[in-house]
Amino acid sequence: MSRSSKVAFLDHSKILFIPVVGSILYKLQYFLYSNDLIKVIKISRKPNPIKDKLLKLISEKAKFTVCQSYKLGTSLSNVENEIIADFKIPYDLKKQLTQTIFDVCWSLVFSKKVTPETKKELGDFIQKSFPETKIILIPFHDEPGVICDYVFQTAKELARLGNLIFLVSFSEPKSIFKLLLEDSDQIKILENKFKNFDNISIYQPFSLLPIRLNKFGLVNKVNWIFSNLHLTILVRKLNRPTLWCLDWKDSTVLRLNKKLALGIYDCVDYWTSLDKNYAETMGQSEEYLIKNSNFFFVNSEALFNVKKRFRIADAVVPQGFDVESFTSNKQPRTKSPRLSRSLNKLLGKTENDELITYQKILSNIPRPAVGFVGNLTFRIDYELLDEIISLLPHVSFVFTESVKHTPEDKIRGELSSKINKIKKYKNVFFVPKTQNRLVVKEIINTFDIGIIPYDISLDFNKYSYPMKLFEYFFLGKPVVSTPIEELKRFPKFVKIGNTNEEWEKHIKNLLSKPWPKENQKQQRKLSEENSWRKKVAKITNVMQEVDS
Missing domain, CATH: 3.40.50.2000 (Glycogen Phosphorylase B;)
Structure with missing residues (x-):
């Protein structure tokens, strides 16, 4: 687990009942936990001032404590963060000794939530309305x-x-x-x-x-x-x-x-x-x-x-689809005390600052513009792009400098040479790569048409479902794509091109007249229906x- 873990695991151990041994082990655990070297802490029910000190430290450092033993009982009273009961119950709890039932009940008293399996095992010993967390x-x-x-x-x-x-x-x-x-x-x-x-x-x-x-x-x-x-x-x-x-x-x-x-x-x-x-x-x-x-x-x-x-x-x-990022107009600063000075310098600029830089770059791209947002990898049909770009010299083609090399490059051919081949055209524009959603949104808004030029001779592409589709849809852009199976479900908004000629025809037709507002409205609704939350x-x- 990483050093900044927000969760501590609390379990029971009989060995900590032993007076001297218990104190030594509590001190050792205190040292290890305070230095973020352990996340699982063992305690016993027996009172011990060092144990109390350890539990106080857990309360300060962790946001959650996962209780992994019903035997902890009243010992949990010293834990002040959110306790989640996640322990295995002895078979047929009703036949257990009074002490066992006592411990189970007190463990639940101090727990804020319980995991589903533990709740199931507890049966009648817990209210059905007791909050659950997985x-x-x-x-x-x-x-x-x-x-x-x-x-x-x-x-x-x-x-x-x-x-x-x-x-x-x-x-x-x-x-x-x-x-x-x-x-x-x-x-x-x-x-x-x-x-x-x-x-x-x-x-x-x-x-x-x-x-x-x-x-x-x-x-x-x-x-x-x-x-x-x-x-x-x-x-x-x-x-x-x-x-x-x-x-x-x-x-x-x-x-x-x-x-x-x-x-x-x-x-x-x-x-x-x-x-x-x-x-x-x-x-x-x-x-x-x-x-x-x-x-x-x-x-x-x-x-x-x-x-x-x-x-x-x-x-x-x-x-x-990340509806949240595409509906937000500003993002918080990303500085963190855990990051190095160099990383904070990199992340310290707000996303809005980056947006201003991109707006200047994008304003210099002639319209109409056809574009693709995403990594340039072996998945792209570069021969198709080469033909379409040459057939439409008065249309700007926009890409990001996001090149991703994979082992497949050795099989498919040198990726850089394919990208350089389309870069030679005067109507091709590359903008710097970004992970900033506000910038991605601004780039797509520059497009008159969004394209998905995947090479469907590869099954990986043929049966894919590109996330960028709903980014285009959310911003009301018509789409031209190669024959990806799932995209055939949207003939009103996605024009499928099987050949260079069909791509040229679709692009010219879409640019010849405004894209209907009603289409844009329906596209946004589809994007929202495909949110991550849903x-x-x-x-x-x-x-x-x-x-x-």
């Missing part, structure tokens, strides 16, 4: 500083529902050789993104061997297995938490924790690769997720049809219906 683990595999939007948004929406969220960073585990060192800048940047959410924490599983050696296949495999096993230790201590899987790589996590957690596979993309061996691994891993998760969701009809040979999805849910709400509602 503990949800969301693994992710990108660099923490540039975490995928679907992970970021899912975590935010689940947190807004009052759940306790742990983002599990497999891309940057904690080396056991660097436990005493500060968190990396990448982890600090991610924590800064969630600074307004006390109920979101970053969990870094341990790696056994130095991370810098992960370039060697065997070392990478050993660290991957070790990190997964370390996560399983946490899952085992919790009372059937929710494991929210968004990536095919999460099959290992589910395989190790299938009997310990409630598994959800939230399928957000068509996972495949140009490397046949790698594609086979991805396919087998995703098949395991689909068949073995307790719940399985897809975000498009195209994915539903492709995956139904393995299992019928529990629901087709909204795609996920997606997460649909998933949680389906789960609640099954539980009831």
